[in-house]
Amino acid sequence: MNIKTIIFDLGGVIIDLDFKKTPEALALLSGWPADDIYQRYWEPGLFQDHEKGLISDQDLRLGINQLFKTQLSDLQIDQAWNAMLGNVPKARLDFMCSLRKDYKVLVLSNTNGIHEKAFNQIIQASSGEQSLHAFADEVYFSHELHMRKPDLDIYQEVLKRSDNRADECLFLDDTLANLEAAASLGIHTLHITEPDNIFNLTAYV
Template sequence: MQKIKTIIFDLGGVIINLYVEKTISAFAQLSGLSEKEVEEAYLSANVFKKYEKGLITDDEFRDSLRISLNLKATDDEIDHAWDAMLGEIPGDRIESIKSLKQNYKCIVLSNTNAIHEKAFHKILSASFPYQHLSDLFHEVYFSHDLNQRKPDQEIYQNVLNLSQTQSTEALFMDDGQVNLDSAAEMGIHTLHIPRNGGFITLLEKKLSEI
């Protein structure tokens, strides 16, 4: 009997390639700060967590960046720099997901935000016959819609409840170890995917071992 029934996919670094350094570089160019200064501001600012939880608006997020990075930039310039981290979606990953859907419930759980949601759906629809991730996956859950974010265990429990999945029947893939550790404490099977490294070989091996 198949033990795993649901596969939970992180988005950035697992499905779509992620290059945070490109956003740091873009904001450095906009602000005149060094990349190190921008990175320190990025890592220390609580605004990113609030934005990923949907607790502030797009405009409030942009204005916060203007203050913290001393930016005199338009909304479009800020969005362009913010979206710079979003890379390509390799076709083999889409094909793997389509194949996995035949035997597993496949869902997305992503820490993301409204600006990035628009951007990665543009990337998706430009290369594949899908307007939204929900056209490809059985279910899609974004942190800014749920007002919760990884690695808080409440978001995992919420997604398990919404997808009607038992923790022991779920396998969660993410490129962030802290997210995986939190999920594992709840009995969810986990698999670390090296950022942008592709998931199918590691996933097939993991499934064969469970």
């Protein structure tokens, strides 16, 4: 492989993630079964539209109250929505910086405005920096691109914007469907099953 660019996913790769904590938190607030909420997340509609930036953060909050027939405050919804987000150990951020000596480093994540504010606070607490932009050459979020993984158009757009050839990129993600889509375009991929696996990255490049 002649890798020139390394593309990091965010959740489960840079930031610790426990996705089921958000459905569990919403279940406590709404009385809905957590499994039903988890299933709804993966269906087209409210949650995916928000992740694509097609609706605003406030539209999401209104939509959650309408969906669950609740009258939750913005704070209650945001706290439940951010429950899945864990820590960002500074060692991972430092590792990304070290890679920039030899590679272009990008971040490509399915995320949303509410989460972006929350993980920026986590990054600041961990490192003193304001955002991921301090640790990567370019950062691409689904809610800003109005596309999401594993749709092929988001990978094509990132390759175009970053001026990269697919076969010169290595993409790290914790979700196989996202990796399979990237690989279909000729992007090299690495499945990250535990976030600290990124420290073994140099064995692959």
